[in-house]
Amino acid sequence: MANFETIVVETDLLILGGGMAACGAAVEAAHWARQNGLKVTLVDKAAVDRSGAVAMGLSAINQYVGLRDGKNTVKDYVDYVRNDLMGVTREDLVANIARHVDSTVHLFEKWGLPIWKDENGNYVHEGRWQLMINGESYKVVVAEAAKNALLAGNGKAVGEIYERIFIVGPLMDGERCAGAVGFSVREEKFYVFKAKATLVAMGGAVHVFKPRSSGEGMGRAWYPPWNSGSSAYFTLKAGAEMTCQEVRFIPVRFKDAYGPVGAWFLLFKSRATNAMGGEYMVERRAELENWAPYGRVKPIPANLRNYLGMLDVMEGKGPIYMRTEEAIKKIATTYKDDDKAYKKKMKELESEAWEDFLDMTISQAILWAGTNVQPEERSSEIAAAEPYFIGSHSGASGAWVSGPEDLQTDETKKEYFWGYAHMSTVPGLFCAGDASGASSHKFSSGSHAEGRAAAKAAVKFVVDNNTMPNLDAAALEALKEQILRPLDVYEQFKGATTDPEVNPNYIKPRMYMYRLQKLMDEYAAGITAQFTTNESLLNKALELLAFLKEDAEKLAASNLHELMRCWENVHRTWQAEAHVRTLLFREETRWPGYYYRADKPKIDDEQWHVFANCKYHPNTDQWEVLTRPILHIFPQPKEHELLGG
Ligand code: SFD
Ligand code: AMP
Secondary structure (H helix, E strand, O other): OOOOEEEEEEEEEEEEOOOHHHHHHHHHHHHHHHHHOOOEEEEOOOOHHHOOOOOOOOOEEOOOOOHHHOOOOHHHHHHHHHHHOOOOOOHHHHHHHHHHHHHHHHHHHHHOOOEOEOOOOOEOEOOOOOEEEOOOOHHHHHHHHHHHHHHOOOOOOOEEEEOOEEEEEEEEEOOEEEEEEEEEOOOOEEEEEEEEEEEEOOOOEOOOOOOOOOHHHHHOOOOOOOOEOHHHHHHHHOOOOEEOOOOOEOOEEEOOOOOOOHHHHHHOOOOEEOOOOOOHHHHOHHHHHHHOOHHHOOOOOHHHHHHHHHHHHHOOOOOEEEOHHHHHHHHHHOOOOOHHHHHHHHHHHHHHHHHHHHOOOHHHHHHHHHOOOOOOOOOEEEEEOOOEEOOOOOOOOEEOOOOOHHHOOHHHHHHHOOOOOOEOOOOOEEEOHHHEOOOOOOHHHHHHHHHHHHHHHHHHHHHHOOOOOOOOHHHHHHHHHHHHHHHHHHHHHHHHOOOOOOOOOOEOHHHHHHHHHHHHHHHOOOOOOOOEEOHHHHHHHHHHHHHHHHHHOOEOOOOHHHHHHHHHHHHHHHHHHHHHHHHHHOOOOOOOOOOEEOOOOOOOHHHHOEEEEEEEEOOOOEEEEEEEEOOOOOOOOOHHHHOOO
């Protein structure tokens, strides 16, 4: 067996991940831990400065409610999110994030993040809820604050940070989460983190589905290739109930390099038109009635916007173009009577257009440069990307977590509250950001705010349950053997062939990933299936997933990097299975621009205005899929009030 040293780390609160939610958690946990004499440990597979979805930076903060301006209320935000998700959202969770998110944004600014201001010193909005930022160094700024919170203190630091440790899975003490295990991706070391509470914030998942890009380009998906479903695997394996596993996210993006569209649609007010010049958002408006009442709300839900464009593509009316040249000229036209002012405005708009990409999707700027695109002169193609799991954006997948007590009604309290806000159904296991479900549209800022709220509750859990969980030494040894096995498999069989990629005794992680992606793409509504599936296709997907899971035992790794790749793919497989089982369970089509069940092609509010949850039972190796009611903490808007929200 691979001879790795075992390092045991004991801590009070363990934060898994170093992204937006984890950095928020670190800042808040440090405060409460210091007061209670507790220790906080943060573990990231990468370097916190540039890890996670915000690694490259972002050009906007997508959730800012602006409560101090008095224009929006928490309820307004909850209404927006519920409408965008076709009625499926946990109002208590969304409200808890919405009421705290502004303070997080103000902290970002205090820490040095440049937020655009107008001539009166007010934030420049991209849309109603979004703020423009100069965000290339967004993650560095947020990481620095997290590090300062945990590590500062002149030798009396409240916490510690482990970077480049890949977390594989949970440790359990009976029903209670007892920490996590993982390995260093740089040294031959196996890590055991024992903790009184654990906060999962390891992001969502990409490359579960076959991407549009191929070969070397595969690293350029919209979602960062290093978020591989670790949160979902961790929570599933701990036995936590999961929610909205069917609600994947399909972003429409600038084609091939995945540049963002939000600034173009909202700030520049650009149109998207097809090859014939038709505007699907106008020409296909009548289609929205088929998805009423949600088809009638404003803004039109993201999946329905996608769907209208997809209908054009399916009718052979592609490509779809973002009319950048038209939008830029239209804005500059205001200055047409003053040649100098016009030229100045054009220059300003050009640089804003480039910065939008350079701040967060640099490769889209490179693609523009490489293909001679000047946005003020030529349109660019946009396209629907492959499916991702990102509960913090316009998807909703994640763990089913408790809401805060003070926001519950008598009715919701029975269903949505079990002691500690943002704790999963497993005692001591908290989730935030992409790791927690049914609270969409938190984005970078809301994930940070949720991390803070979850960390505060997790510290309270530690104070209330201040005992170190017990671990079984033999079970730990077995876990170590299982986690390192791909290295042993490779060593044992590498001599059987001349090309290490091909071997009758093992499967390399890249080949394994191709198999997973192909089956998900073809059977579970990927891009080549035009995001369409049905019961038979989904059952076939489950059959093929079972074979794939058998072969996962034969994954082989020639080095530490490949060992990480092996486990990333096991994580993706569990995310895939949770997805397929829930797609199968929900017998309707509710989010047609995300996926379409051809055998159940309509929305069925009577039967399916519910959460579809699932749970893996570790002791029996069985899955359970169930419904939970959608309850409201705010009085419901009448249908006419849905309009113009
Ligand atoms: O507009 C392990 N998002 C945007 N949010 C905004 O506010 N504004 C934007 O402009 C945004 N745009 C955007 C966004 C996302 C992406 C991918 C793009 C563009 C291209 C959304 C936010 O980024 C997102 O909501 C948050 O980042 C979510 O936070 P969190 O903490 O849930 O995830 P993370 O930040 O990706 O961090 C994950 C961390 O986990 C680590 N990790 N660590 C140890 N072991 C393992 N096995 C691990 N697996 C993962 C990661 O290293 C990372 O630290 S727009 O275009 O949409
Ligand atoms: P994106 O760049 O697509 O991630 O969008 C950034 C933000 O703008 C997210 O909050 C989106 O939901 C929102 N958004 C993008 N396009 C539109 C649109 N056409 N109408 C309304 N909101 C949009």
